[in-house]
Amino acid sequence: MSAGGSRLTAAADVRAAVRSGVITGPTERLAPEHVQANLIVVPSEYAGELADLCARNPVPCPVVEQLAPGAYEPLCARGADLRTDLGRYRVWRDGELAESPRDVRALWSNDLVAFLIGCSFTFDHALAQAGLVARHYELERNVPMYRTRVPLAPAGRLHGAMVVSMRPYRADDVERVRDVTRPYRVGHGEPVAWGDPRQLGIEELMRPDYGDPPVMRPDEIPVFWGCGVTPQSVIVASSLSFAITHEPGHMFVTDLVHADLARTAEPSARML
Numbered sequence: 001m002s003a004g005g006s007r008l009t010a011a012a013d014v015r016a017a018v019r020s021g022v023i024t025g026p027t028e029r030l031a032p033e034h035v036q037a038n039l040i041v042v043p044s045e046y047a048g049e050l051a052d053l054c055a056r057n058p059v060p061c062p063v064v065e066q067l068a069p070g071a072y073e074p075l076c077a078r079g080a081d082l083r084t085d086l087g088r089y090r091v092w093r094d095g096e097l098a099e100s101p102r103d104v105r106a107l108w109s110n111d112l113v114a115f116l117i118g119c120s121f122t123f124d125h126a127l128a129q130a131g132l133v134a135r136h137y138e139l140e141r142n143v144p145m146y147r148t149r150v151p152l153a154p155a156g157r158l159h160g161a162m163v164v165s166m167r168p169y170r171a172d173d174v175e176r177v178r179d180v181t182r183p184y185r186v187g188h189g190e191p192v193a194w195g196d197p198r199q200l201g202i203e204e205l206m207r208p209d210y211g212d213p214p215v216m217r218p219d220e221i222p223v224f225w226g227c228g229v230t231p232q233s234v235i236v237a238s239s240l241s242f243a244i245t246h247e248p249g250h251m252f253v254t255d256l257v258h259a260d261l262a263r264t265a266e267p268s269a270r271m272l
Contacts, residue, residue, distance in 0.1 A: 010031045010033075010034070011031045011034045011077065011253050011254065011255050012077075012079065012080075012255070013031075014027070014030045014031045014253045015077065015080050015085045015252075015253055018085055018086065018087040018253075019081070019084045019085050019087075021087075021102075023087065024087060024088075025249075025250075026142045026249035026250060026251075027087075027121070027249070027250060027251045027253060028121050028124065028136065028137060028140070028142070028143070028249070029137065029140065030253060031253050032124075032125040033125065033257055033258065034253055034254055034255065034256060034257060034258065035064065035076075035118070035119075035122050035186060035187065035254045035256040035257070035258045036119040036121040036122060036251035036252065036253055036254065037064045037065075037076075037116035037117060037118060037119055037228070037251060037252045037254055038116070038117040038118070038119055038228030038229065038231070038245070038246055038251060038252075039082060039086055039089075039114065039115070039116060039117075039244070039245055039246040039252055040114075040115050040117060040231040040232075040235075040243065040244070040245050041082075041104075041112050041113065041114045041115070041243060041244035041245070042112070042113055042115075042240065042242075042243050043111055043112060043113070043241065043242055044069050044111050044112070044113050046113075046157070046158070046240065047066075047069070047113035048156075049155045049156035049157060049158045050113075050115060050155070050158060050231070050234075051063070051066060051115075052155035052156065052158075053152065053153070053154070053155035053156075053158045053234065054115070054117070055155075056152070056153035056154075056155055057152045057153055057162070057230070058185075059188055059189065059192060059226040060152070060162045060163065060164075060188065060226035060227060060228070060230040061117055061226075061228065061230055061231060062117065062118035062185060062186050062187070062188065062228075063115060063116070063117060063118075064076060064116040064117065064118055064186060064254065064256070065115070065116045066113070066114075066115050066116075067082075067113065067114040067115075067116075068113075069110060069111060069112065069113050070108075070109065070110035070111070070112065071114065072108060072114065074114075074116060074252075074254070076116065076254040076255060076256050077252070077253070077254045077255045078255070080252075082114050082116075082252065083103055083104050083105045083108050084103040084104075084105065085252060085253075086246045086247075086250055086251065086252050087102070087247075087250045088100060088102070088246065088247035088250040089101050089102075089103070089104050089244055089245070089246060089247065090232070090244070090245045090246070090247055091104065091107060091242075091243075091244055092232075092235045092236075092240060092242065092243040092244070092245065093241070093242055094239055094240075094241060095235060095236050095237075095238065095239035095240055096236075100247065104244050107244065112244070115231075116252060116254070117228040117230075117231060118185075118186045118187045118188060118228055119187055119188075119228050119251050120143070120165050120187050120188050120225045120226075120227060120228075121143075121187070121251060122184050122186065122187025122258045123180065123181045123184040123187050123188075123258070124137045125258070126180055126181070126184065126258070127167075127177065127180055127181065130176070130180045132169070132173060132176060132177055132180060134167040135167060135168055135214065135215050135216075136167070136211075136212065136214075139215060141211075141212040141215075142210075142211040142212045142248070142249040143165045143166070143167070143211050143212075143249065144165065144166050144208035144210075144211045144212060144213060144214045145163055145164065145165050145166070145208055145209060145210035145211045145227050145229055145248060146163065146164055146165075146166065146197075146200070146202045146205075146208050146209050146210075146224075147161060147163055147209045147233055148161055148162050148163065148164055148200040148201050148202060149161060149200065149201025150162040150200055150201065152230070152234070157238055158234050158238045159234065159237055159238055160230070160231075160233040160234035160235075160236070160237035160238065161230075161233050161237070162192075162200075162226060162227075162230055162233075163209070163210075163226075163227040163229040163230040163232070163233055164192065164193075164200060164202075164224040164225060164226060164227050165211075165224070165225050165226075165227040166197075166205075166208070166214060166222045166223065166224050166225075167222075167223050167225075168214060168215075168216045168217065168220040168221065168222055168223065169194075169220060169221065169223050170219050170220055170221070171194075171195075171221050174191075174194055174221075174223060177190075177191065177223060178190045178191060181225070184258060186258070187258065188225045188226040188227065188228070189225075189226075190225075191223050191224055191225050192224055192225060192226055193223075193224045194221055194222065194223040194224060195221050195222070197222055197224070200224060205222060210229055210248040210249070211248060211249055229248050231245065232245050232248075
């Protein structure tokens with residue numbers, strides 16, 4: 001089997017293991033060469049506005065793929081099923097978290113439109129290869145994520161604030177970290193901020209809104225990236241009547257290879 005075929009098999013194997021319940025935790029470190037994605041599913045009446053919101057906020061919400069109404073097999077992972085292959089889901093009703101099912105087949109309808117949004121897990125492998133291993137990656141924990149006070153550019157009825165993920169680094173490593181992550185625009189690209197978390201409206205660094213608490217060393221500062229959990233803040237702020245998302249950290253593993261995407265001027269992963 002070719003190297004490319006091996007990579008595809010690895011991604012498909014991960015999805016199969018998630019679907020069967022063999023893998024139940026966060027997907028960090030799984031199929032590390034592959035793009036991972038966040039999921040948001042909305043009724044078709046909101047799909048145009050969500051596409052516009054993502055276009056207006058490409059750093060936290062880079063679109064990997066938008067599917068047709070009712071579709072659940074994405075072009076970026078043939079044979080996959082978005083209703084079963086993320087392992088843990090969140091179901092939202094009127095902007096409130098209503099349930100967290102294992103799969104969402106019973107809730108799917110031809111009126112639903114699925115979006116896959118880029119994930120910062122995409123560049124963690126590249127950071128590790130550059131000798132800049134992210135702490136959560138090193139400790140096999142979920143990355144800490146925070147709701148900020150940075151408003152998104154709204155689109156129609158949709159509005160909200162940016163969510164960020166955080167990785168601690170020494171201040172003199174920040175420029176190298178920026179250089180490594182900048183090409184991965186489909187995975188949020190370079191950091192949006194570093195240093196004092198209060199510049200983003202984050203008051204309690206050790207108490208993230210999602211993921212695991214950070215492990216900081218005395219000589220480190222927090223470095224923040226846009227995060228694909230941002231659409232979940234939009235669901236709450238906009239009181240969407242119905243939506244389905246992933247559980248933060250439990251991503252969809254695509255067949256796309258992030259090193260290839262990093263070499264393109266525009267993310268070829270966009271399936272629109």
